[in-house]
Amino acid sequence: MAIIPFLIIFPLVIAIIMYCTRINKIRNAIAYLSAVVIMVSVGVLVCQWISKGMETITLYYNTELVDHIILAAEIVLMGVVTYLSFKYKKAWVSLLSICPTALIAYYEIFGPETREVVGHIYIDYLSILMCIIVGIIGSLIVVYAVGYMHGYHHSAHHSNVTDRRYYFFALLFLFLGAMFGFVLSENLLWIDFFWEMTSICSFLLIGYTREEEAVNNSFRALWMNLLGGCALAIAIVYFGYTYENVDLHTLVAMGTIQSKCAVICVALIAFAALTKAAQLPFSTWLIGAMVAPTPSSALLHSATMVKAGIYVLLRLAPAMSGTLTGEMIAFVGGFTFLITSFMAIAQSDGKKVLAFSTISNLGLMVACAGVGTSETVWAAIFLMMFHAISKSLLFQDIGATENALGSRDVEDMHGLLYMLPKLAIFMFIGIAGMFLAPFGMLISKWAALKASVDVRNIVLVFFIIFGSATTSFYWTKWMGKIISHGHLNGNPVKDKTKKNEMISLTIHAILMIALCALFPLVSETFVNPLVNEMFGKSENVLSNQVLFTLIIIIVVVFAVPFLAYLSSKQQTQDLKLSYMNGVNTGDNRAFTDSLGNEKTLWLSNFYFHKIIGSRKLMMPSQIFTLAVIVVMMCRIIGGVFL
Structure with missing residues (x-):
């Protein structure tokens, strides 16, 4: 299957070409063509895999030169981190890159020869699913970025940012290539290299503007993810020296039978995945990533960085089931799901709402993987699929809306359906996919709740129930703002969304609707076999009759914004003037007070900033989860050696 090396190498080559191409029109054309090539290549991979019977395939190569x-590339990455750490006077961060790289290099040069032939590429339902997410969603983000970055650098809001689009697009493609390598690799040494690549790509994307806040936030993301990289490197070397093997599925198999070495290695890699998935106490790096241009936020939140952490935990799920490591991961994920849902309520900035929502939903996926049953993994996979499409759609829509309104504040989106109807409908679809009944996210939450009840994990049941209720709170506020008709200022708003941005948004919306409509088919032909492959059994979480009923309801829900918009076009306004503590100006939007001063009246949501804002909850939550992780890791290691 020659398409696999192509999928990994092609984006890396395009990244080099992008960096060397300084003419915008030529670079844009290359970006479009390359995005199409990547999507087609993923389609070819899927077709080839289906033609081979959709069976698990492990590929072995003579890879001494590779x-x-x-190893040389990993040393180069270490050099880049070291140079930038000293340049920005954060030298201590370089140690988190030097130490694991030195450890891996020592093992590769002086370590034992592997006793068995180690697989290099592993293809199954999960890796194919991840390739589809990375290839399609990631490529669409590249298409969107072409138009967005043009507007970004021609906007008065970013006039002080140096135009380095050649650098930005190079990083996007480098990120895609690293993710393909990460999800298709079976060799743990390869996985470690691509892990480091994703960490450094995210670091460079977050610091794109090179402003002080961006630099500080990028280094926060870097050191947190490199800390996870240290744990990953230690686990790989320890497992390699003990079993003279660096095969991922050998590690999972040994962890399933509770081999002492494998138990510790699984715990270390699971900890590393918590940093990559932005779970407490490491969530702040993903919130800080909001300073980057919108396409990089969409990529980090939907198709790449955080999904890498979820992918690793799903791979480890059979080995974590019923173990202390599983309990630790499930608790941290569930607690993150609940607390960050509270923090999201206190946000009015649209991108920050999406950031906290991402961390929250990732927490539920992490918790499902930690429980490690067939039902929870089924739920986590669907959560991952719906979240990838929905978050990419919403981040792109927020970027387009900000370009038109000059603001991404939820309060400024009052009546967006009547000012920017296309963008509002896309936003409605994205939000509906995240929380409305009976969309996939909600069905998956229900499955996770049922599984938690079945295993009698009362704490996780509590987290899921109250976290889901809280989630509905902040999404409802936002959706209400979008479709509200009253108190519009009447000023026309020009839609500045470019054609390529609109193409990406439209395809995302179609994918969301299609995934909802094809939910039963995807479950039957893809997710159930995946779960069966992992656990030797799979259960029909929902019957086909129930799913068919849900599809009908989905169609009705999607009709809401269209009906609201059409209704607003036909209705005639018959305003009843309200008492407004002064003389009403005639439109219920303003009044003249007793001193003759004109006052504007606005309807606004309440955000509980001083009660459940991130400044109130983040630090205590970080301390608490850090304590939980330290105690549980001590118990895991102590249980092995004592």
């Missing part, structure tokens, strides 16, 4: 190249 291994040397990867």
Whole structure:
């Protein structure tokens, strides 16, 4: 299957071409063409895999030269981190890159020869699913970025940011290539290299503007993810020296039978995945990533960085089931789901709402993987699919809306359906996909809740119930703002969304609707076999009759914004003037007070900033979860050696 090396190498080559191309029109054309090539290549991979019977395939290569190249590239990455750490006077961060790289290099040069032939590429339902997410969603984000970055650098809001689009697009493609390598690799040494690549790509994207806040936030993301990289490197070397093997599925198999070495390695890699998935106490790096241009936020939140952490935990799920590591992961994920849902309520900035929502939903996926049953993994996979499409759609829509309104504040989106109807409908679809009954996210939450009840994990049941209720609170506020008709200022708003941005948004919306409509088919032909492959059994979480009923309801829900918009076009306004503590100006939007001063009246949501804002809850939550992780890791290690 020659398409696999192509999927990994092609984006890396395009990244180099992008960096060397300084003419915008030529670079844009290359970006469009390359995005199409990546999507087609993913389609070819899926077709080839289906033609081979959709069976698990492990590919073995003579990779001595490739291994040397990867080791050299990892040393180069370490050099980049070290240079930038000293340049920005954060030298201590370089240690988190030097130490694991030195450890891996020592193992590769002086470590034992593997006793068995180690697989290099692993293809199954999960890796194919991840390739589809990375290839399609990631490529659409590239298409969107072409138009967005043009507007970004021609906007008065970003006039002080140096135009380095050649650098930005190079990083996007580098990120895609790293993710393909990450999800298709079976060799833990390869996985470690691509893990480091994703960490450094996110670091460079977050610091794109090179402003002080961006630099500080990028280094926060870097050190948190490199800390996870240290744990990953230790686990790989420990497992390699003990079993003379660096095969991922060998590690999972040994962890399933509770081998002492594998138990510790699984715990270390699971900890590393918590940092990558932005779980407490490491959530702040993803919130800080909001300073980056919108396409990078969409990529980090939907198709790449955080999904890498979820992917690792799903791989480890059979080995974590019923173990202390599983309990730790489930608790941290569930607690993150609940607390960050509270924090999201206190946000009025649209991108920050999406950031806290992402962390929250990732928490539920993490918790499902930690429980490690067939039902919870089924739920986590659907959560991952719906979240990838929905968050990419919403981030892109927020970026387009900000370009038109000059603001991404939820309060400024009052009546967006009547000012920017296309963008409002896309936003409605994205939000509906995140929380409305009976969309996939809600069905998956129900499955996770049922599984938690079945295993009698009362704490996780509490987290899921109250976290889901809280989630509905902040999404409802936002959706209400979008479709509200009253108190519009009447000023026309020009839609500045470019054609390529609109193409990406439209395809995302179609994918969301299609995934909802094809939910039963995807479950039957893809997710159930995946779960069966992992656990030797799969259960029909929902009957086909129930799913068919849900599809009908989905169609009705999607009709709401269209009906609201059409209704607003036909109705005639018959305003009843309200008493407004002064003389009503005639439109219920303003009044003249007793001193003759004109006052504007606005309807606004209440955000509980001083009660449940991130400044109130973040630090205590970080301390608490850090304590939980330290105690549980001590118990895991102590249980092995004592």
